[in-house]
Amino acid sequence: MLCPYRLEGKGKIVRIYEEIIEVINQRVAQGLLGTGSKLPSIRALSDELSCSKNSVIKAYQEMENRHLIYSVPKSGYYVVEDYSLRQKGHIENEKIDFLSAGPDKHSMPYLDFKHCINQAIDLYKEEMFSYSEIQGLRSLRLELAKHLQDLQVFTVPERIFVVTGSQQALHLFVSLPFPNGKNNICIEQPTHTGFIESLKHQNAVVYGIEVTKTGIDLHDLEQIFKQNSIKFFYITSRFHNPTGYSYSNAEKKKIVELAQQYDVYIVEDDYMGDLDFNLKQDPMFAYDTSGRVIYTKSFSKILLPGLRLGLTVIPDSMKEVFLQAKFAADLHTPVLTQGALEIYFKNGMFHAHIKKMREMYRNKGRLLQTAYRDHLPSSASFSGSLSGFYSTIELPYPLKAKHLIEHLMMESVYVDDVGKMYMPECKKENVIRLSVSQIEDDSISIGVQKIADSIRKLLKQRNMSI
Ligand SMILES: Cc1ncc(COP(=O)(O)O)c(C=O)c1O
Structure with missing residues (x-):
């Protein structure tokens, strides 16, 4: 059985689970595993590769976090659409959807x-x-x-x-x-x-x-x-x-x-x-x-x-x-x-499902809050909580939600205008809503960065300080 780490050339340590991921990558590249294909069971792969079941579990969890595969309870792991594109990094011009308000599609039971x-x-x-x-x-x-x-x-x-x-x-x-x-x-x-x-x-x-x-x-x-x-x-x-x-x-x-x-x-x-x-x-x-x-x-x-x-x-x-x-x-x-x-x-x-959902949305919520703090200009204020789906960004004067939304659409980033969530007499035109539920973890920061860049750009066009 392989040990969880092994030395590669020039003393570089390779984790076994990364090698397992590489094996799956190759199978997808060779067309042996296509979209929706079921991955080998944990036991079968650990027998085949002579490694521990824990290494296979770790590899599958890692691939799930990277949205290369998804799990179906009591069934197994499956290959997602666009596996190869995701595995190489980001899908070019990937749509970043902070607009959709439903639950995460891959985790629905x-x-x-x-x-x-x-x-x-x-x-x-x-x-x-x-x-x-x-x-x-x-x-x-x-x-x-x-x-x-x-x-x-x-x-x-x-x-x-x-x-x-x-x-x-x-x-x-x-x-x-x-x-x-x-x-x-x-x-x-x-x-x-x-x-x-x-x-x-x-x-x-x-x-x-x-x-x-x-x-x-x-x-x-x-x-x-x-x-x-x-x-x-x-x-x-x-x-x-x-x-x-x-x-x-x-x-x-x-x-x-x-x-x-x-x-x-x-x-x-x-x-x-x-x-x-x-x-x-x-x-x-x-x-x-x-x-x-x-x-x-x-x-x-x-x-x-x-x-x-x-x-x-x-x-x-x-x-x-x-x-x-x-x-x-x-x-x-x-x-x-x-x-x-x-x-x-x-x-x-x-109960089993909810436990998983809590973890998943809390993680997404944390990533979003961190991204807000890292990228947004100080003139934009944000709200939000961990665990839930939603939060808002209040845009600095004189930006309006509809102008930012139009600008972001050209960047393939989608957010919602909070205007329709007010009665006419209370309406605010400078608030956008981000829903983090259907967005992949590694797109959250990229999406917020694009929103922040667009805010800065639009403010600059209006000769406003940031
Ligand atoms: C705050 C809030 N309450 C209630 C609902 C309605 O939920 P349901 O699908 O159960 O009708 C929604 C739907 O988005 C919602 O956002």
Whole structure:
């Protein structure tokens, strides 16, 4: 068996795992392994090359980090598209996509979920012949109640509603009568575009509170609650979209207290809570003693957005009215995907998957924050957190997001304009959002460098100092 290091000519030490990578490189170059081909198992390759299994594991992990291969749980490792180009360095003019907001495509549990769907078809055959429970399969809600405990949300299946994406619940809340009899809605500014659209389409009367990289002004929030007959405050309590801001426990507690004091409901959007490494973080739901916090959660950012699965935890006083609204919207969420999610939880696949996702996104978040610090001019300020997908860059005066975006497109770098995430009266035109979820680790710094260069160039064209 080879030792993990061996001496090459001129005393250079070569690690065995690098040699293993080289063997795979050659096989791809010779066409013996093509896009999507399965790599030899760890045992087979260690036998073939007479090296330890650990060296093969290390080589495969390294290649996965370099995005040359990807792993499919319980199946093995596979060759990615563009392997040869990636292995030589960067694909020329490679698109750097900070725009796409879905989860990392290589890490989605597609095959695992396929098995669960197949099982669900058999298990829930009868249910699919007729209409099912409006609130969602009870057996799934039992699993969800257990899962929610990991997020410090202690509730019962009777209060959980399975919804067709958390967006459905958010949309329904806009027009739903609330027990406080009030009509106006308070939102963070900026906020998730889908909710802005819901408000516009339902002609809601809206009050905005600005979220900066240090959160919201609680005194301003109190004034809004006090003066404007607020039905509910829609708030993303961690990994805010787009700023990435996560509220501290003290802030969350205070907001819940204000809600109680002024009889305002809170719609807490915890769409990415599963990605939080900080186990000491509580949702606002945990601080609520008066049934005023409605909790919503999405499965889109951690599983597959196309499943359209989410949940909401409704206070007893609103269950009936929400049930009617859900019935009117789509009768119920498809049984097949609900059943598959239930099996996915029961098999323990969800926990294993989440662990991996947390690590992956935390690493991407760290790389992004480092790149911001390394490259951005001091006149541009940035927000963001570790673990989540999103962060924003506020451009220095007089730059506008749309001009930078046009410029970056010529460099094949794509970012989003935060303008559409504001109500018209609060709109800012100088903020861009970067989503780091679908971007490869080694492209993050290159992409931010290009953004920084473009900012400098555009400022120079306008004769502004950097
Ligand atoms: C903050 C936030 N909440 C909710 C949603 C909607 O998620 P879902 O796919 O579960 O409807 C999104 C989607 O991007 C989002 O960004």
